[in-house]
Amino acid sequence: MTPSFPPRMLHTVTEWLWWERLWLPVNVSWADLEDRDGRVYAKASQLYIVLPLAFCLLFVRFLFERLVAAPLADVCGIKDRLRQTLEQNAILENYFCTKARVLSQADVRGLCKKMGWTERRVQVWFRRRRNHLRPGLRKRFCEASWRCVFYFSAFVGGIVALHDKPWFYNLKEVWAGFPKQSLLESQYWYYFLEMGFYLSLLLSLTFDVKRKDFKEQVIHHIATLTLLAFSWISNYIRVGTIVMALHDSADILLEGAKVLNYAKWHKTANTIFVIFTFLFMLTRLVIFPFWVIHCTWVYPLxxxxxxxxxxFFNVMLLVLQILHLYWAVLISKMLYKCLFSKLEGDDRSDEEEDDSEEERNCKQNHTNGVGVRGRANGH
Structure with missing residues (x-):
């Protein structure tokens, strides 16, 4: 192998990666998208700013949650639920950390034989240990407040950037002159703030309140970042700004409803959640597939x-649409609770297990003749 082979291979890979037929329509080259005659075009090299911008937004979020959201939580009287004392036990702690956090009945019986504890006492210990890992109400409030403020700011910024553009009212104008469409300064900042925000959400997923749709959230953030990056390079920027504004419109209400619900303004929160549900179904299940995807699938031809x-662009939009359908089911379930029972936070959240629920489960597990013993040890 000659020393020049790796550079040649890298050159070949680079040529294939930036092959014009992958990114651009026929008879259009990268040379056509070079800045000239007062026209400025988006460039792939500009995407490097997304990573430092994401860290900047994480820092801004840190300051916001501590200097704004936390004092607001105090004003609203939001306090974390008092958690019961956890008995110190090295055997159970090791089992919890290395083997399982949720026990099967066989696991419970094995630990009971090993330690001489009652089944209920072991189950209560594991329940309390799991609760100690779960974030408190104030953390949920602060996170939702930050997302609500960002979505609101982004949506207002998006409307300001789009309200006077012809393609905002006539989607056929999205493709007028494509891809030779000059980049606007408002589009630049709108795109990079949104990309930085979604990357910051992706980076903070492991530290944020864990939800049942954790994997779907990862897929959504990756798909969104991929779509935005690809649309930036290929100059699908006009339709990209419309997609972002469409998504932000409903997200404001969802996060706002959660903020109010955590503050125990349940009636107001439920009203906003009902409005959010209607807006979500309208924007994600009607406008997005039948207007936006139709615009990207039919008009370019x-x-x-x-x-x-x-x-590639249309397939990624379909991935987002599949996620919309999944979340529509979750939202419908939450709406049912909102209208016919009581909405407690976010149905996707990893909620704390209640003592009464644990006690009921324990009683059911002991109906085969095993007495419920050790009340004083359990509570």
């Missing part, structure tokens, strides 16, 4: 034949 980027 009037100007150029399909190419790889055309298919």
């Amino acid at each position: 009037d100007s150029y034949p399909p190419f790889f980027g055309y298919y």
Whole structure:
């Protein structure tokens, strides 16, 4: 192998990666998208700013949660639930950390034989240990407040950037002159703030309140970042700004409803959640598939034949639509609770296990003749 092979291989990979037919329609080259005659185009090299911007937003979030959200939580009287004292036990702690956090009946019986504890006492210990790992109400409030403020700011910024653009009212204008569409300063900042925000959410997922749709959240954030990055490079920026504004509109109400619910303004929170549900179904299940995806799937064919980027962009939009359908089911369940029972926080959250629930489960597990013993040890 000659020393020049790795550079040649890298050059070949680079040429293939930036092959114009992957990113651009036929008869369009990268040379056509070079800045000239007062026209400025988006460039792939500009995407490097997203990472430092994400860390800046994480820092801003840190300051916001401590200097704004936390004092607001105090004003609203939001306090973390008092958690019961956990008995110190090295055997159970080791089992919890290395083997399982949720026990099967066989696991419970094995630990009871090993330690001489009652089944209920072991189950209560594991329940309390799991609760100690769960975030408190104030953390949930602060996180929801930050997301609500960002979505509101981003949505207002998006409307300001779009309200005077012809493609905001006529989607066929999205493709007028594509891809030779000059980049606007408002589009630049709107794009990079949104990309930085979603990357910051992806980086903080392991530290934020864990939800049941954790994997779906990861897929959503990755799909969103991929879509935004690809649309930036291929100059799908006009439709990208419309997609972002469409998504932010409903997210404001969801986070706002959660903030009010944590503050125990339940009636107001429920009203906003009902409005959010209607807006979510309208924007994600009607406008997004039948207007936006129709715009990206049908209208471009009037100007150029399909190419790889055309298919890739639309497939990623379909991935988002599948996630919309999944969340629509969750939201419908939450709406049912909101209307017919009581909405407690977010159905996706990893909620604390209640003592009464544990006690009921314990009684059911002991109906086979094993007495419920050790009340004083359990509580």
